[in-house]
Amino acid sequence: xxxxxxxxxxxxxxxxxxxxxxxxxxxxxxxxxxxxxxxxxxxxxxxxxxxxxxxxxxxxxxxxxxxxxxxxxxxxxxxxxxxxxxxxxxxxxxxxxxxxxxxxxxxxxxxxxxxxxxxxxxxxxxxxxxxxxxxxxxxxxxxxxxxxxxxxxxxxxxxxxxxxxxxxxxxxxxxxxxxxxxxxxxxxxxxxxxxxxxxxxxxxxxxxxxxxxxxxxxxxxxxxxxxxxxxxxxxxxxxxxxxxxxxxxxxxxxxxxxxxxxxxxxxxxxxxxxxxxxxxxxxxxxxxxxxxxxxxxxxxxxxxxxxxxxxxxxxxxxxxxxxxxxxxxxxxxxxxxxxxxxxxxxxxxxxxxxxxxxxxxxxxxxxxxxxxxxxxxxxxxxxxxxx
Amino acid sequence: xxxxxxxxxxxxxxxxxxxxxxxxxxxxxxxxxxxxxxxxxxxxxxxxxxxxxxxxxxxxxxxxxxxxxxxxxxxxxxxxxxxxxxxxxxxxxxxxxxxxxxxxxxxxxxxxxxxxxxxxxxxxxxxxxxxxxxxxxxxxxxxxxxxxxxxxxxxxxxxxxxxxxxxxxxxxxxxxxxxxxxxxxxxxxxxxxxxxxxxxxxxxxxxxxxxxxxxxxxxxxxxxxxxxxxxxxxxxxxxxxxxxxxxxxxxxxxxxxxxxxxxxxxxxxxxxxxxxxxxxxxxxxxxxxxxxxxxxxxxxxxxxxxxxxxxxxxxxxxxxxxxxxxxxxxxxxxxxxxxxxxxxxxxxxxxxxxxxxxxxxxxxxxxxxxxxxxxxxxxxxxxxxxx
Numbered sequence: 001x002x003x004x005x006x007x008x009x010x011x012x013x014x015x016x017x018x019x020x021x022x023x024x025x026x027x028x029x030x031x032x033x034x035x036x037x038x039x040x041x042x043x044x045x046x047x048x049x050x051x052x053x054x055x056x057x058x059x060x061x062x063x064x065x066x067x068x069x070x071x072x073x074x075x076x077x078x079x080x081x082x083x084x085x086x087x088x089x090x091x092x093x094x095x096x097x098x099x100x101x102x103x104x105x106x107x108x109x110x111x112x113x114x115x116x117x118x119x120x121x122x123x124x125x126x127x128x129x130x131x132x133x134x135x136x137x138x139x140x141x142x143x144x145x146x147x148x149x150x151x152x153x154x155x156x157x158x159x160x161x162x163x164x165x166x167x168x169x170x171x172x173x174x175x176x177x178x179x180x181x182x183x184x185x186x187x188x189x190x191x192x193x194x195x196x197x198x199x200x201x202x203x204x205x206x207x208x209x210x211x212x213x214x215x216x217x218x219x220x221x222x223x224x225x226x227x228x229x230x231x232x233x234x235x236x237x238x239x240x241x242x243x244x245x246x247x248x249x250x251x252x253x254x255x256x257x258x259x260x261x262x263x264x265x266x267x268x269x270x271x272x273x274x275x276x277x278x279x280x281x282x283x284x285x286x287x288x289x290x291x292x293x294x295x296x297x298x299x300x301x302x303x304x305x306x307x308x309x310x311x312x313x314x315x316x317x318x319x320x321x322x323x324x325x326x327x328x329x330x331x332x333x334x335x336x337x338x339x340x341x342x343x344x345x346x347x348x349x350x351x352x353x354x355x356x357x358x359x360x361x362x363x364x365x366x367x368x369x370x371x372x373x374x375x376x377x378x379x380x381x382x383x384x385x386x387x
Numbered sequence: 388x389x390x391x392x393x394x395x396x397x398x399x400x401x402x403x404x405x406x407x408x409x410x411x412x413x414x415x416x417x418x419x420x421x422x423x424x425x426x427x428x429x430x431x432x433x434x435x436x437x438x439x440x441x442x443x444x445x446x447x448x449x450x451x452x453x454x455x456x457x458x459x460x461x462x463x464x465x466x467x468x469x470x471x472x473x474x475x476x477x478x479x480x481x482x483x484x485x486x487x488x489x490x491x492x493x494x495x496x497x498x499x500x501x502x503x504x505x506x507x508x509x510x511x512x513x514x515x516x517x518x519x520x521x522x523x524x525x526x527x528x529x530x531x532x533x534x535x536x537x538x539x540x541x542x543x544x545x546x547x548x549x550x551x552x553x554x555x556x557x558x559x560x561x562x563x564x565x566x567x568x569x570x571x572x573x574x575x576x577x578x579x580x581x582x583x584x585x586x587x588x589x590x591x592x593x594x595x596x597x598x599x600x601x602x603x604x605x606x607x608x609x610x611x612x613x614x615x616x617x618x619x620x621x622x623x624x625x626x627x628x629x630x631x632x633x634x635x636x637x638x639x640x641x642x643x644x645x646x647x648x649x650x651x652x653x654x655x656x657x658x659x660x661x662x663x664x665x666x667x668x669x670x671x672x673x674x675x676x677x678x679x680x681x682x683x684x685x686x687x688x689x690x691x692x693x694x695x696x697x698x699x700x701x702x703x704x705x706x707x708x709x710x711x712x713x714x715x716x717x718x719x720x721x722x723x724x725x726x727x728x729x730x731x732x733x734x735x736x737x738x739x740x741x742x743x744x745x746x747x748x749x750x751x752x753x754x755x756x757x758x759x760x761x762x763x764x765x766x767x768x769x770x771x772x773x774x
Contacts, residue, residue: 055712056705076701080613096702098680100720123515127526130514139514183585198570198617207614226467227594230585293485314463315483318443325442333487 004372005365007163008156009201009249012049016153017087020047020146021069027142028065034117036063036142037133040124043143045250046322050085051207052077057097058105058129062112072109084205106132147321148328150341154251154321155365158343160200161248162255162363162374168193169244169255169377172213176234176386178261182214183230189213193246204249208322212245221258221357224314224349237265239272239356245324252324254345255375256361259384268358271350272381274306275358278348282316282330286338286346286364286371293334299348300332308350317345320363342366343374391759392752394550395543396588396636399436403540404474407434407533408456414529415452421504423450423529424520427511430530432637433709437472438594439464444484445492445516448476449499459496471592493519534708535715537728541638541708542752545730547587548635549642549750549761555580556631556642556764559600563621563629563773565648569601570617576600580633591636595709599632608645608744611701611736624652626659626743632711639711641732642762643748646771655745658737659768661693662745665735669703669717673725673733673751673758680721686735687719695737704732707750729753730761 024047028036038044038061045051047069052059057074059081064070068088073081075093082091092112095103110132113119119135120142130137150158172189190211197204197211217234220226221241234240238260245254258272278299285295296316303312315331320343328336330344347361362375378384411434415423425431425448432438434456439446444461446468451457455475460468462480469478479499482490497519500506506522507529517524537545559576577598584591584598604621607613608628621627625647632641645659665686672682683703690699702718707730715723717731734748749762765771 055710056714074701077612079610083610083613096718096720098716098718098721104720121514123513123518125514126510127508127512127514127517128510130517131510131526139518202618203616205614206617223466223470225464226470227592229590230593231589314461323442327443329485331483331485333483333491334485 004374005152005155005159007160008153009160011203012086012153014087016151017047017049019151021063021087023146024063024143025065027145028063028120031120031138031140031142032118033120033138033140034065035113035135036120037061037113037125038063038122038143039126039129040122040143042323043122045208046143046147048085048087048089050081051205051250052080053207060105060109060129070112072105072112074105110134144327147326148319148342149339150321150343155341155343157248157251158253158320158363158365159374161246161251161253164193164196164200164248165244165246165253165255166376167196168211168213168246169242169257172215172242172244173257173259173377173386176215176240176259176261178234178236180234181230182228182232186214189244197246197248201249208247208250210245210247212243214243216241216243216357218356222351222353222355224351224357224359234261236262237268239268239358241357241359247324250322252322253320253363253375254324254361255363255377256347256359257377257384258358258360259386262385262387264381264385267355269381271308271311271352271355271358274303274308275348275350275360276379276381277306278303279346279360282346282348283371286366287369288338288340288366290338292328292330292336292338293332296330296332296334303348303350308352311350311352313351314349316348319344338366340366340368391761392539392542392546394547395540396547398590399473399540401474403538404434404436406538408450408474410533411450411530412452414532415450415507418507418525418527418529419505420507420525420527421452422500422522423507424448424500424512425450425509425530426513426516427509427530429710430509432595433530433534435472435474435476437468438592438637439467440594447492447496447516457499459492459499461492497521531714534713535706535729536726537708537730542728542730544635544638545640545707545750545752546761548633548638548640551580551583551587551635552631552633552640552642553763554583555598555600555633556629556644559602559629559631560644560646560764560773563602563627563646563648565621565623567621568617569615569619573601576631584633584635588636595634595637597632597634599630601630603628603630603744605743609738609740609742611738611744611746621648623649624655626655626745628744628746634711637709639709640707640750640761641711641748642750642764643734643746644764644771645745645747646773649772649774651768651772654742656768658695658698658739658742658745661690661695662735662737662747663766663768664693665690666733666747669733669735670758673753674756675725675727675753677725679715679717679723679725680719683717683719683721690735690737695739698737698739700738701736703735706731725753727753727755
């Protein structure tokens with residue numbers, strides 16, 4: 001274990017963003033790309049600090065080997081981009097979507113890329129935009145690649161975001177008792193975290209803020225991605241599984257716990273123990289140089305040997321950063337080594353229909369010689385019986 | 388003007404969804420497609436009633452000319468899809484994302500499409516998924532096309548959604564006065580609408596619920612898509628521009644007004660009048676058979692003749708439905724005729740830096756012989772001075 005880095009709430013400075021762009025350009029050079037075009041609003045946010053919910057009007061960031069990046073934007077949005085972006089951008093605005101002939105987004109866009117050049121595009125770029133992209137195209141996620149290992153600034157932001165969800169999770173556990181409806185809990189926990197975000201970061205951009213606080217009671221905790229009904233009630237016993245997630249002015253983190261109300265049903269003890277030990281196994285493997293796919297294989301093997309192989313339905317973990325779900329993955333078949341400054345969830349789970357789900361999740365930073373958990377809540381069974 | 392249809396809050400029945408699928412298949416036949424593949428979570432929701440925030444794990448709906456549609460889903464999500472979808476689906480689940488060789492989503496997906504067949508895909512389909520789609524591919528947005536003209540059921544849902552935002556906007560105007568911060572207003576208006584959604588539709592799916600209530604004060608109302616800072620304050624005078632938007636258990640609608648606090652600055656009177664008249668012009672043109680691009684051209688011409696041509700930054704309107712922004716468009720260059728049962732916003736705007744923005748928006752249904760406004764709030768200048 002290592003010390004937790006200090007939290008940061010300030011917006012990124014120009015140096016931070018130039019550094020990110022520099023890394024993207026290094027990869028462009030390695031892949032011999034003349035241009036890289038980003039459409040994904042998440043990647044555009046990463047490089048420019050401009051965030052948006054993109055509807056039908058495309059925003060396109062065109063990066064060349066050097067010079068000021070170009071951005072194709074709807075006329076309507078130009079001043080919005082200018083007010084939020086950090087670092088120089090050369091704007092090329094288009095009339096509207098749709099637009100009269102010759103003034104559509106693609107008319108403007110196509111003039112900015114030379115036809116005989118090599119152009120990298122994201123796997124996430126919509127086919128309709130890729131189709132209108134000139135040049136010799138290659139799908140390559142180089143911004144996503146750069147995002148896999150975090151900068152010190154990003155880590156500081158995530159540390160702060162974890163403070164918010166740690167407090168949110170503490171509030172959540174306080175109000176859980178049989179009969180409490182999902183909706184009441186959701187309002188209380190998200191309201192609490194939202195107030196804290198606003199207090200800590202009065203200049204927060206709400207487009208990249210989100211809070212979730214929910215509990216899956218035992219009647220459906222075996223189905224971890226179902227959306228609970230608003231008036232689903234917490235029940236006596238368990239396993240209940242909590243989810244507290246926040247994107248705090250751009251940085252997404254999560255904490256989740258398996259807990260019980262008043263007592264632990266006898267049948268729940270063994271799967272809880274198996275989940276707990278699988279998690280310990282995963283943590284023991286968390287250090288730079290370990291193959292991430294192998295961690296998941298070993299965890300799955302362990303759970304299977306405990307007799308719960310049929311109840312594994314997801315990987316051991318996923319990356320966190322400016323989203324709550326991203327590369328890298330602790331997932332079988334993901335052949336990549338852990339590196340310092342990766343930020344991942346660790347959350348092996350067991351899901352037994354008729355009994356419930358068993359999963360703890362934490363947001364964890366890989367350090368030079370191991371890891372440090374950025375989230376904090378009770379972990380042991382005895383500390384997770386609420387009465 | 389016509390009568391407003393009755394609001395509906397019930398979930399869609401099987402007949403409604405079969406009807407939608409039937410229309411998609413008619414277009415497949417017309418375009419000679421053997422398969423149509425939908426990735427867009429919005430289109431999948433439209434056809435199946437299953438909504439999700441898709442992260443990295445793809446969901447793919449494969450429609451053939453006949454038979455039960457197939458859905459490629461992550462193993463983790465299968466029971467979630469089953470619990471929310473309406474109508475039969477044949478599930479093909481994959482191990483995880485990423486996954487060991489041979490068990491990835493594309494391994495499962497590629498087995499379901501015959502290589503020599505013609506496959507329609509959406510313009511929104513990510514390039515990385517299109518690349519792994521077998522067959523002879525053609526980009527054609529046929530589900531989006533079907534969504535342009537609403538069914539009676541969809542209209543009923545939108546009518547109900549408009550009742551929520553009408554009430555929300557009324558609350559908004561009640562609490563506006565100089566010095567009120569954005570955040571306080573946002574919390575009050577969204578809280579009010581959320582409570583109403585929950586009361587009206589206790590079984591609402593929160594993945595497809597959203598509420599927004601905000602005001603652009605005169606110091607930045609000229610920039611309609613900027614995201615207001617949390618503690619931006621309302622000011623004496625105006626123009627302030629309100630935005631009340633809600634997606635009510637899947638159906639998105641909007642209402643917006645230009646209003647003033649305590650008095651109307653002299654300089655604001657003429658542009659308000661020009662906006663008001665441009666809007667009347669647009670309404671006078673709203674009936675089946677009118678070219679939608681031409682409506683926008685005429686409105687732009689009118690505003691230009693009034694001397695505000697340099698201050699037009701967006702089209703006259705856009706479609707509404709299961710999203711808040713979609714085809715069809717009242718936009719120059721959009722060469723299509725209005726039809727009964729289209730649902731659109733009507734919102735010509737004038738944006739003058741240093742003075743502010745002028746825009747009313749309503750959600751409007753096209754009827755057999757004209758239109759009916761589904762939203763309701765004061766429209767005349769005299770009724771929009773709050774003191």
